[in-house]
Amino acid sequence: xxxxxxxxxxxxxxxxxxxxxxxxxxxxxxxxxxxxxxxxxxxxxxxxxxxxxxxxxxxxxxxxxxxxxxxxxxxxxxxxxxxxxxxxxxxxxxxxxxxxxxxxxxxxxxxxxxxxxxxxxxxxxxxxxxxxxxxxxxxxxxxxxxxxxxxxxxxxxxxxxxxxxxxxxxxxxxxxxxxxxxxxxxxxxxxxxxxxxxxxxxxxxxxxxxxxxxxxx
Ligand code: AP5
Numbered sequence: 001x002x003x004x005x006x007x008x009x010x011x012x013x014x015x016x017x018x019x020x021x022x023x024x025x026x027x028x029x030x031x032x033x034x035x036x037x038x039x040x041x042x043x044x045x046x047x048x049x050x051x052x053x054x055x056x057x058x059x060x061x062x063x064x065x066x067x068x069x070x071x072x073x074x075x076x077x078x079x080x081x082x083x084x085x086x087x088x089x090x091x092x093x094x095x096x097x098x099x100x101x102x103x104x105x106x107x108x109x110x111x112x113x114x115x116x117x118x119x120x121x122x123x124x125x126x127x128x129x130x131x132x133x134x135x136x137x138x139x140x141x142x143x144x145x146x147x148x149x150x151x152x153x154x155x156x157x158x159x160x161x162x163x164x165x166x167x168x169x170x171x172x173x174x175x176x177x178x179x180x181x182x183x184x185x186x187x188x189x190x191x192x193x194x195x196x197x198x199x200x201x202x203x204x205x206x207x208x209x210x211x212x213x214x215x216x217x
Contacts, residue, residue: 001080002027003107004081004110005084005087006112007111007112008116008198009173009176009177011124011169013124015029015085015086017205030072031085032065033086036065036068054163055163056168056171057175059179070096070100073106089179090183094186110212111183111187112194113184113196115195117199120199121169122173123141124139126166128160129158130159131153131154132159133154133156134153134154136152138158145158
């Protein structure tokens with residue numbers, strides 16, 4: 001069973017890599033960002049509450065995201081392992097995750113900490129385009145779609161995320177440094193942290209992550 005956390009600033013490539021690792025190792029990618037965006041799209045009460053925080057580049061309150069993750073782990077979706085993408089993001093979330101996993105006697109395999117310079121993150125986020133239909137992620141320069149504005153996978157329309165505007169990006173980076181970066185030491189002290197240079201191209205980052213995880217079982 002492979003149980004991973006992908007930790008890193010906005011735009012470093014957590015989602016891109018989590019998807020690739022999920023396909024290679026057949027383990028689910030659990031992205032709190034995707035779950036929250038789905039709730040916003042559905043217009044649920046949770047989605048309405050989350051949207052105000054997301055649009056401002058702030059973190060959604062711990063009680064909401066912890067509830068989403070607890071439900072997911074309870075649901076049995078994670079019996080063959082998991083990749084947590086974008087969770088935990090605060091020490092309180094990490095402590096609550098420890099409690100849930102202890103209770104279920106599940107051990108974390110590794111915390112993959114991906115990093116890249118701020119200028120690179122800003123370039124990646126401002127050029128990101130996402131498929132409105134299947135969620136596939138592209139980049140106007142680094143990973144362009146074959147046909148402008150259309151998804152290579154399903155032909156759906158590509159859109160720019162509301163929180164990928166430059167001033168919101170800067171706030172997300174500030175919030176990351178203040179609230180999420182302390183998790184690097186939290187997991188280092190538990191001997192779980194593995195550093196990955198996220199400034200390389202997508203395939204090189206993927207190769208590094210796969211070497212860390214090892215061959216497919
Ligand atoms: P979330 O959706 O998790 O956003 P994030 O952490 O800011 O991360 P991103 O999705 O922006 O970036 P990524 O690292 O996945 O990069 P990607 O692979 O797309 O969260 C959004 C919001 O939801 C938060 O701000 C918060 O409000 C809320 N939220 C979510 N989880 C929460 C939690 N636990 N607690 C509280 N609130 C929470 O890549 C970016 C771009 O770069 C793409 O275009 C891609 O094609 C390109 N790219 C990727 N890798 C490379 C590479 N190696 N070289 C060149 N380009 C690359």
